[in-house]
Amino acid sequence: MKKWNSENEAREEIKSLVASYYEQFKKNDRPFVPGDRINYASRVFDEKEMMSLTDAALDFWLTTGRFSDEFEKAFAEWIGVKHVHLVNSGSSANLLAFTVLTAPELGDRRIKRGDEVITVACGFPTTINPIIQYGAVPVFVDVTVPQYNIDVTKLEGAYKEGKTKAVMIAHTLGNPFDLKAVKAFCDAHGLWLVEDNCDALGSEYTIDGVTKFTGTWGDIGTSSFYPPHHMTMGEGGAVYTDDPLLNRLILSYRDWGRDCVCPSGRDNICGHRFDGKRGELPEGYDHKYTYSHFGYNLKVTDMQAAVGVEQLKKFPSFIERRKHNWNYLKEELLKASKDVLGKLVLPEATENSSPSWFGFMLTVNVPGGRNKVTSYLEEHNIQTRLLFSGNIIKHPCFDDIRGTDAYRVSGSLDETERIMNDSFWVGVYPGMSDDMTAYMAENIIKAVQNL
Numbered sequence: 001m002k003k004w005n006s007e008n009e010a011r012e013e014i015k016s017l018v019a020s021y022y023e024q025f026k027k028n029d030r031p032f033v034p035g036d037r038i039n040y041a042s043r044v045f046d047e048k049e050m051m052s053l054t055d056a057a058l059d060f061w062l063t064t065g066r067f068s069d070e071f072e073k074a075f076a077e078w079i080g081v082k083h084v085h086l087v088n089s090g091s092s093a094n095l096l097a098f099t100v101l102t103a104p105e106l107g108d109r110r111i112k113r114g115d116e117v118i119t120v121a122c123g124f125p126t127t128i129n130p131i132i133q134y135g136a137v138p139v140f141v142d143v144t145v146p147q148y149n150i151d152v153t154k155l156e157g158a159y160k161e162g163k164t165k166a167v168m169i170a171h172t173l174g175n176p177f178d179l180k181a182v183k184a185f186c187d188a189h190g191l192w193l194v195e196d197n198c199d200a201l202g203s204e205y206t207i208d209g210v211t212k213f214t215g216t217w218g219d220i221g222t223s224s225f226y227p228p229h230h231m232t233m234g235e236g237g238a239v240y241t242d243d244p245l246l247n248r249l250i251l252s253y254r255d256w257g258r259d260c261v262c263p264s265g266r267d268n269i270c271g272h273r274f275d276g277k278r279g280e281l282p283e284g285y286d287h288k289y290t291y292s293h294f295g296y297n298l299k300v301t302d303m304q305a306a307v308g309v310e311q312l313k314k315f316p317s318f319i320e321r322r323k324h325n326w327n328y329l330k331e332e333l334l335k336a337s338k339d340v341l342g343k344l345v346l347p348e349a350t351e352n353s354s355p356s357w358f359g360f361m362l363t364v365n366v367p368g369g370r371n372k373v374t375s376y377l378e379e380h381n382i383q384t385r386l387l388f389s390g391n392i393i394k395h396p397c398f399d400d401i402r403g404t405d406a407y408r409v410s411g412s413l414d415e416t417e418r419i420m421n422d423s424f425w426v427g428v429y430p431g432m433s434d435d436m437t438a439y440m441a442e443n444i445i446k447a448v449q450n451l
């Protein structure tokens with residue numbers, strides 16, 4: 001067996017072999033051939049991620065550790081917030097973001113069972129699941145086409161004095177919702193704003209001349225690092241805030257609900273491990289095993305974070321490529337005949353925004369046409385997706401509560417229904433070439449011509 005002079009020498013040789021393995025077996029530089037499969041999303045990585053993952057594996061520190069710390073610090077600096085905490089998924093990030101708003105420390109602003117939270121039915125279920133799971137009441141309002149975000153003219157109609165406590169909504173497929181209107185509404189009524197930023201990482205929005213990333217305008221932002229998303233850790237997510245109290249609550253609820261915020265594997269950083277009296281515990285009970293909330297264990301592993309550290313370095317280029325692909329696809333579709341364009345609704349960016357696009361939404365203006373178009377595209381090896389739930393209250397998970405006071409619909413959901421029946425999207429992920437995007441546009445046009 002080979003003997004190395006040091007652990008560092010061994011690590012470097014092992015990582016070098018991993019880099020060679022990537023070059024020989026994992027690197028995909030084959031040019032696109034029309035008819036090749038075009039997925040709606042895919043991981044974009046190189047030897048750097050594999051080497052970083054190997055480095056973490058050699059540490060064999062199997063929970064949150066040095067790579068997690070490195071990522072949280074770098075991500076906070078990049079996105080422009082004070083506090084970032086990694087979790088094991090974007091769905092867990094939403095669960096954590098909502099749960100902290102139920103904490104007793106928040107006083108009159110605490111969300112209690114029966115309180116209402118304004119959201120939309122057209123989106124991904126885990127934006128609204130925590131509301132229902134806790135016993136609060138989601139209030140569903142309609143969305144707009146072609147932005148596919150909350151209709152801000154419906155906000156005041158959904159509000160109930162003394163009952164409404166928060167707005168929790170996602171930026172749809174990278175397109176920011178009207179943050180200026182939503183934030184003004186929340187500020188006027190003293191409501192929490194949770195930005196589900198899982199599909200919009202890198203999108204920007206401008207209010208009164210100030211431009212910031214989505215996820216940083218509200219009280220709490222969430223991100224997902226699932227493989228199809230803007231960057232990946234495999235599984236993984238993040239919760240971020242500028243609020244020091246919310247930050248402490250996020251740490252507590254993420255880490256079993258404990259009162260102590262000392263990092264895993266490190267004791268008495270606070271200097272108060274064996275003093276103080278809390279609850280009905282004995283004086284000086286170990287602070288590391290004192291629980292102030294009914295929390296979870298939602299931490300990420302260091303192996304996941306190690307992938308994220310390298311992905312984050314590439315991320316600005318990912319954003320630019322997504323924007324390029326989206327714009328290129330729209331330009332190609334605009335070359336279609338008036339007849340074709342009359343049967344399609346092309347997407348539009350929200351005013352005052354610069355989206356980091358997750359997908360390219362299309363609505364078909366021909367009854368029953370959506371399924372014909374998506375079937376044609378799938379037959380030509382172009383992967384399609386619907387806008388997630390379409391209308392979440394129509395799904396089987398609502399069977400047991402449909403028609404009860406567990407949720408409320410404010411006004412009509414006409415556009416939500418339209419999206420459920422007539423809309424779909426295709427990908428614009430950064431691994432796409434112009435040849436792939438042109439092929440998609442060509443076949444979308446052909447599919448619509450056949451309607």
